[in-house]
Amino acid sequence: MKEKTDILIVEDDIDLSEMLASYLISSQYSVEIIHDPLKVLAQLEKYIYKIILLDLTLPKMDGLALCELIRKKHSIPIIIMSARDNVSDKVLGLEKGADDYIAKPFDTRELIARIQVQLRRVSSAIDASESFEDHEFKCNKTTMKIHFKGKPLDLTVAEFGVLKLFLMNRGIVFSREQILDNVEGMNWNSGDRSIDVIISRLRTKLGDNPKNPTYFESVRGIGYRMMQSE
Numbered sequence: 001m002k003e004k005t006d007i008l009i010v011e012d013d014i015d016l017s018e019m020l021a022s023y024l025i026s027s028q029y030s031v032e033i034i035h036d037p038l039k040v041l042a043q044l045e046k047y048i049y050k051i052i053l054l055d056l057t058l059p060k061m062d063g064l065a066l067c068e069l070i071r072k073k074h075s076i077p078i079i080i081m082s083a084r085d086n087v088s089d090k091v092l093g094l095e096k097g098a099d100d101y102i103a104k105p106f107d108t109r110e111l112i113a114r115i116q117v118q119l120r121r122v123s124s125a126i127d128a129s130e131s132f133e134d135h136e137f138k139c140n141k142t143t144m145k146i147h148f149k150g151k152p153l154d155l156t157v158a159e160f161g162v163l164k165l166f167l168m169n170r171g172i173v174f175s176r177e178q179i180l181d182n183v184e185g186m187n188w189n190s191g192d193r194s195i196d197v198i199i200s201r202l203r204t205k206l207g208d209n210p211k212n213p214t215y216f217e218s219v220r221g222i223g224y225r226m227m228q229s230e
Contacts, residue, residue: 144160
């Protein structure tokens with residue numbers, strides 16, 4: 001799976017979607033438009049997007065149903081855009097997994113502000129806490145120490161950053177690109193292969209069998225997920 005664009009617009013109104021895309025591009029976002037909702041899920045299996053702008057009144061599939069299907073498999077932020085401006089639709093949209101709801105017609109500046117809020121939430125969720133503790137792990141970001149089953153792990157800076165990222169976000173799939181983007185001290189020059197090496201070293205230090213994993217699960221074509229603690 002590869003990172004393709006910042007924003008995926010799911011909207012059957014061609015003129016509106018193109019106008020909106022033009023504005024977002026002028027605001028330094030990369031954009032892709034899909035008019036057919038039946039193509040969205042397949043596209044999400046191949047590419048990574050930072051946010052989805054989703055219309056509710058779509059051909060072939062209602063936007064709320066599509067929102068629910070997306071949320072079952074992906075944690076990507078979803079902003080619903082709809083002329084259906086009653087409270088019940090807004091509440092139902094949020095219940096189906098949307099992160100925000102903006103009524104049409106809207107000011108594009110307000111949409112940009114809402115997009116920025118969602119992107120900041122994703123960023124802060126990745127690095128929101130100074131410490132973390134469960135029945136197996138104890139992580140302290142300030143001292144850069146992680147204890148596993150009561151014993152300190154001997155970790156490099158990169159290993160610490162990767163393990164902390166997954167501990168703070170159990171159950172969430174991260175692509176190699178996202179790991180490189182969100183772990184301090186790592187950059188694109190590190191390369192995808194370095195992520196695989198770090199995961200392999202962490203598995204060794206945790207006694208994790210990749211063929212029957214307890215902690216790090218490989219997600220084919222995407223990256224890795226840290227399995228939920230039992």
